[in-house]
Amino acid sequence: MALRLNSADADFDSAFETYVKCDRNGDADVSGVVREVVAKVRMEGMEAVKAYTAKFDQFALTDENLRVASDEIDQAEAACDTEDLKALDFAAERIRDYHEKQLPIDVRYTDDAGVTLGWRWTCVDAAGLYAPGGRAAYPSSVLMNAIPAKVAGVSRLAMVTPSPKGDMNPLVLAAAKRARVSEIYRIGGAQAIAALAYGAGPIKPVDVIVGPGNAFVAEAKRQVFGAVGIDSVAGPSEILVVADGKNDPQWIAADLLSQAEHDPSSQSVLITDDAAFADKAAAAVEEQLEASPRREIAQAAWNDNSAIIVVGSLNDAPELVNAIAPEHLELAVDDPEVMLKKIRHAGAIFLGRYAPEAVGDYVAGPDHVLPTARAARYASGLSVLDFMKRTSIIGCDEAALNKIGRQAARLADAEGLPAHAKSVRVRLKP
Numbered sequence: 001m002a003l004r005l006n007s008a009d010a011d012f013d014s015a016f017e018t019y020v021k022c023d024r025n026g027d028a029d030v031s032g033v034v035r036e037v038v039a040k041v042r043m044e045g046m047e048a049v050k051a052y053t054a055k056f057d058q059f060a061l062t063d064e065n066l067r068v069a070s071d072e073i074d075q076a077e078a079a080c081d082t083e084d085l086k087a088l089d090f091a092a093e094r095i096r097d098y099h100e101k102q103l104p105i106d107v108r109y110t111d112d113a114g115v116t117l118g119w120r121w122t123c124v125d126a127a128g129l130y131a132p133g134g135r136a137a138y139p140s141s142v143l144m145n146a147i148p149a150k151v152a153g154v155s156r157l158a159m160v161t162p163s164p165k166g167d168m169n170p171l172v173l174a175a176a177k178r179a180r181v182s183e184i185y186r187i188g189g190a191q192a193i194a195a196l197a198y199g200a201g202p203i204k205p206v207d208v209i210v211g212p213g214n215a216f217v218a219e220a221k222r223q224v225f226g227a228v229g230i231d232s233v234a235g236p237s238e239i240l241v242v243a244d245g246k247n248d249p250q251w252i253a254a255d256l257l258s259q260a261e262h263d264p265s266s267q268s269v270l271i272t273d274d275a276a277f278a279d280k281a282a283a284a285v286e287e288q289l290e291a292s293p294r295r296e297i298a299q300a301a302w303n304d305n306s307a308i309i310v311v312g313s314l315n316d317a318p319e320l321v322n323a324i325a326p327e328h329l330e331l332a333v334d335d336p337e338v339m340l341k342k343i344r345h346a347g348a349i350f351l352g353r354y355a356p357e358a359v360g361d362y363v364a365g366p367d368h369v370l371p372t373a374r375a376a377r378y379a380s381g382l383s384v385l386d387f388m389k390r391t392s393i394i395g396c397d398e399a400a401l402n403k404i405g406r407q408a409a410r411l412a413d414a415e416g417l418p419a420h421a422k423s424v425r426v427r428l429k430p
């Protein structure tokens, strides 16, 4: 059973705060484990990657099987169901269309002082893409990672994905081929993130690492940030559904379980103003869990990390949503646009009763790599901009420097930095 809270209860505020701040990794010392893995891979390179792959993925990694060969990719693609490939192409086209609209424009102008100013966007040379593969395979994440990188213009895409016990999903390889991924390595977890960040064996370091993963992957990205750029902390999936009593409880239960089935550390939350609907949705969740082939995972996420919150009025929901800052938010209400105006923190928002979160996972177009663990308070989903950086442009001729230089030199004097001041004054007319 998920936690049940009612905003009418006297201790609601403190119970809600405790819930919002809870650590979903249980007793696991995720940051300690990751710190050790990252340090070892940094020091020992591929030998450490091999040892951790044997330990965590039960796979005997060798110099020969580390990189997926191009003929294996072709064979995998040939083995895929053609309808699956069509769905992949359908998704890819919609994802590409959406991300092409994100391409930023360069700006150049001359201001009143005659100074040429502006900025220019350029892409990184090499991107590391993490495609998860522990408890499920994620061809969709391959597209969501690689397509924006290609739209940004990145030439080298190095993808890592674990192959537990040596298994590699053919559709993952087909997706990587379609998205023009340059290198694919059969490694996952924190060891793969460290290998991309610092280099290991034949894997050359990248400039930015993006993509979703479990708590170990998300923490590893956080720890290597600085040596490389990262998109956001995109860890175990989350969903928050705001639903009135007019919804079908079976639909809402399926939505809640769609994210619970990713990982025992996932989180599903229902906020409703109808206590009877809350009971029906809770019963529907239990019923659907019974029939789920991923029951063990989803049940753990539902029992340990999830909540049903009954509020007096749906007008109270936005404040709670903003505090939780969920990865995904569904507004299953009559007029979602009205509620949307009051939501400030969420990775992706799904409007209305016919926009289940899963369309966003696969085919809607926006990226499904989204901030979790309340990072939506300050971070955004993966976009073309995560593979690009903006460089400022400043140009002065003699007249322009004479208009602005004196004040620069004065501020340099004030800061006690005489070489700064001199480098301007030597160019100024007396």
Ligand SMILES: NC(=O)c1ccc[n+]([C@@H]2O[C@H](COP(=O)([O-])OP(=O)(O)OC[C@H]3O[C@@H](n4cnc5c(N)ncnc54)[C@H](O)[C@@H]3O)[C@@H](O)[C@H]2O)c1
Binding pocket: 033, 056, 057, 131, 132, 133, 134, 135, 136, 138, 141, 162, 187, 188, 189, 190, 191, 212, 213, 214, 215, 216, 217, 233, 234, 235, 236, 237, 262, 263, 266, 327, 368, 369, 370, 371, 372
């Ligand atoms: N936020 C997002 O945008 C988003 C998108 C898609 C998926 N996801 C999340 O990605 C995750 C996928 O997780 P997954 O486990 O299936 O695959 P994964 O590839 O993320 O993780 C598997 C790896 O984790 C490492 N690992 C597992 N247990 C470990 C342990 N005890 N100690 C150290 N390392 C360990 C192993 O190296 C293994 O290769 C889920 O949490 C899912 O919710 C998030």
Ligand SMILES: N[C@H](CO)Cc1c[nH]c[nH+]1
Binding pocket: 138, 140, 141, 212, 236, 237, 238, 259, 327, 361, 368, 369, 370
């Ligand atoms: N819901 C995940 C993001 O949290 C993305 C995904 C991929 N496949 C299925 N779901």
Ligand SMILES: [Zn+2]
Binding pocket: 237, 258, 259, 262, 361
């Ligand atoms: Zn999902």
